[in-house]
Amino acid sequence: MNLEPTTGSIISEEEAKKMIALFAEKFPKQTVSSFIGSDNVKKILEQEESIGIRIYNGYDEEVQKISLVLVGVNKEEEDILKNGIIYDRxxxxxxxxPKVGLV
Known part of the structure; x- marks a missing residue:
């Protein structure tokens, strides 16, 4: 599979709610969602080589919960690591x- 700036699929609200509910059922004590500000997303995407963002599942021992790790990806489909911008927390x-959302 080739990674492109257009990789990804739009899904319906119903599909999203079903996936989130199934996750909550299988992992009832885990994080439901994570928020990162648009300025920080832009910083990853504005890196010279970036064509998108890879999102890793991590585990934060401090809070004992799943934690997402975001890193830029280049056209060679490799993570941008050397002097790259990586976000967590x-x-x-x-x-x-949210008061109104998918959950």
Missing amino acids: MVICPPAC
Whole structure:
């Protein structure tokens, strides 16, 4: 599979809600969602070589929960690591959940 700036698929609200509910059922004590600000997303995407973002599942031992790690990806389909911008430590739900959202 080739990685392109257009990789990804739009899904319906119903599909999203089903996937989120199934995750909650299988992993009831894990993080429901993570929030990262648009300025930080832009910093990853604005790296000279970046064609997109790869999102890794990580585990934060401090809070004992799944934690997402975001890193830029170049056209060779490799993570941008040397002097690259990598993010973690986002705002998680719970406790910071939306009043109206997918859950």
